[in-house]
Amino acid sequence: MATLDVRTLRRxxxxxxxxxxxxxxxxxxxxxxxxGKTLLLRAIAxxxxxxxxxxxxxVSREAMPAPRWRRLVGYLPAESGWWAETVREHFLDWAKAxxxxxxxxxxxxxxxxxxARLSTGERQRLALARALAMEPQALLLDEPTASLDPTSVATxxxxxxxxxxxxxxxxxxxxxxxxxxxxxxxxxxxxxGRAWEEGTHGCPAISL
Amino acid sequence: MPSYIALSYGDLALAxxxxxxxxxxxxxxxxxxxRQLLVATLRMVVQxxxxxxxxxxxxxxxxxFWTAVAGLVMVGFAGREIVARQERRLxxxxxxxxxTVSMMVSATLVTILALTTAIRPQPWFNPRYAIPLLxxxxxxxxxxxxxxxxxxxxxxxxxRPAVExxxxxGATRRQALGPVVRQSLRSALMPTINAMSAMGLxxxxxxxxxxxxxxxxxxxxxxxxxxxxxxxxxxxxxxxxAAVMAGLYRLTDAxxxxxxxxxxxxxx
Numbered sequence: 001m002a003t004l005d006v007r008t009l010r011r012x013x014x015x016x017x018x019x020x021x022x023x024x025x026x027x028x029x030x031x032x033x034x035x036g037k038t039l040l041l042r043a044i045a046x047x048x049x050x051x052x053x054x055x056x057x058x059v060s061r062e063a064m065p066a067p068r069w070r071r072l073v074g075y076l077p078a079e080s081g082w083w084a085e086t087v088r089e090h091f092l093d094w095a096k097a098x099x100x101x102x103x104x105x106x107x108x109x110x111x112x113x114x115x116a117r118l119s120t121g122e123r124q125r126l127a128l129a130r131a132l133a134m135e136p137q138a139l140l141l142d143e144p145t146a147s148l149d150p151t152s153v154a155t156x157x158x159x160x161x162x163x164x165x166x167x168x169x170x171x172x173x174x175x176x177x178x179x180x181x182x183x184x185x186x187x188x189x190x191x192x193g194r195a196w197e198e199g200t201h202g203c204p205a206i207s208l
Numbered sequence: 209m210p211s212y213i214a215l216s217y218g219d220l221a222l223a224x225x226x227x228x229x230x231x232x233x234x235x236x237x238x239x240x241x242x243r244q245l246l247v248a249t250l251r252m253v254v255q256x257x258x259x260x261x262x263x264x265x266x267x268x269x270x271x272x273f274w275t276a277v278a279g280l281v282m283v284g285f286a287g288r289e290i291v292a293r294q295e296r297r298l299x300x301x302x303x304x305x306x307x308t309v310s311m312m313v314s315a316t317l318v319t320i321l322a323l324t325t326a327i328r329p330q331p332w333f334n335p336r337y338a339i340p341l342l343x344x345x346x347x348x349x350x351x352x353x354x355x356x357x358x359x360x361x362x363x364x365x366x367x368r369p370a371v372e373x374x375x376x377x378g379a380t381r382r383q384a385l386g387p388v389v390r391q392s393l394r395s396a397l398m399p400t401i402n403a404m405s406a407m408g409l410x411x412x413x414x415x416x417x418x419x420x421x422x423x424x425x426x427x428x429x430x431x432x433x434x435x436x437x438x439x440x441x442x443x444x445x446x447x448x449x450a451a452v453m454a455g456l457y458r459l460t461d462a463x464x465x466x467x468x469x470x471x472x473x474x475x476x
Contacts, residue, residue, distance in 0.1 A: 046463055047372060066463040071378035081373025083387060127373075134377060 074136030356396030
């Protein structure tokens with residue numbers, strides 16, 4: 001069970017924003033490119049300095065070391081980063097990761113595959129497996145299905161859904177309104193560095 | 209009676225004709241470097257003549273204070289050179305301070321170690337030994353530190369997604385920056401390693417050549433050269449590690465964030 005509390009979080013390029021994602025909820029974040037969606041996610045993940053506070057289950061992130069916070073609040077950026085030559089070196093527990101990776105449509109074991117030869121879609125799925133393998137209690141997903149085929153999109157949505165059923169809370173950035181309605185329980189609109197809850201300032205509500 | 213052959217100004221003038229030959233070639237082949245050649249030659253003559261005057265005075269008074277002042281001035285110039293060789297500089301005081309302080313600490317440490325244990329002149333700070341020793345160690349530490357810092361800031365800027373990916377997965381700043389740190393330190397030490405490998409086979413080091421021309425027996429000169437190379441290796445290693453580790457802490461913060469906002473944009 002995990003509830004993410006964002007309290008007057010602000011930074012250059014992003015006006016103060018407050019919201020709560022309850023355990024099992026998924027908040028869809030929508031807005032044009034450059035509106036500040038990535039700034040918001042990076043600030044929640046504590047990757048950039050920001051004012052205000054973020055807490056998980058009532059415990060402020062300031063009360064714990066940043067590495068521990070980032071393991072609890074898993075951030076999957078739109079562009080994945082790779083620091084070693086082969087796939088396996090990017091995972092702590094390969095056996096555990098492999099189960100996730102196979103589910104994400106890898107027929108063969110990609111352990112020894114060189115990163116440089118992976119397609120965009122393969123990188124995206126492997127990065128998701130890498131983030132999920134940490135068992136984060138909150139998930140910050142930035143366009144996690146942007147370059148995936150429909151089958152993989154359905155798998156990713158199902159896997160995230162399972163995490164929610166187990167009590168995780170999810171923040172999902174997507175340009176696709178249909179996907180937002182499918183995966184999320186609420187919507188947050190970001191426009192020119194300001195965030196609006198659904199039902200205000202022309203931010204349409206997600207009908208259940 | 210000195211065992212070396214003294215040079216007169218006339219001897220130098222004859223050799224200087226060779227620089228004029230370079231200048232003539234530049235004019236003839238349209239290389240357009242004769243002006244730079246002239247300025248560089250004049251700078252060298254003036255700088256070295258001044259150095260000769262300063263060293264003569266320093267050697268005569270043998271004062272710990274003035275020896276330290278001379279050392280500090282040398283460190284100051286070397287620090288400026290480190291900054292000039294950075295493609296991406298740290299913002300504010302750190303651009304100059306970080307490399308200079310690392311270099312000063314490592315070079316001073318190594319020089320004092322050599323003066324008090326290996327060479328043991330009387331008194332131990334005797335500028336006749338301290339200043340040339342410090343100069344050689346500084347020159348090499350300067351190269352190592354500027355290469356290391358440059359590789360560090362460039363590596364971090366280019367590999368930011370990879371570094372941040374590790375931070376996102378819960379790595380500490382030292383874990384996440386580890387690959388870039390190691391790469392930078394390898395760059396810093398490579399010239400020293402290369403110099404040691406080629407020494408004696410390809411190159412006869414300048415200091416050893418100087419001693420031999422000055423009448424010192426080759427075996428003696430070799431021992432001095434070995435001592436200097438060990439000192440250079442130590443000074444460069446300590447200085448580069450200090451500079452890159454300080455850079456690691458400057459370009460991250462206590463929340464284990466990568467703080468590339470503390471870098472200025474590329475100079476060119």
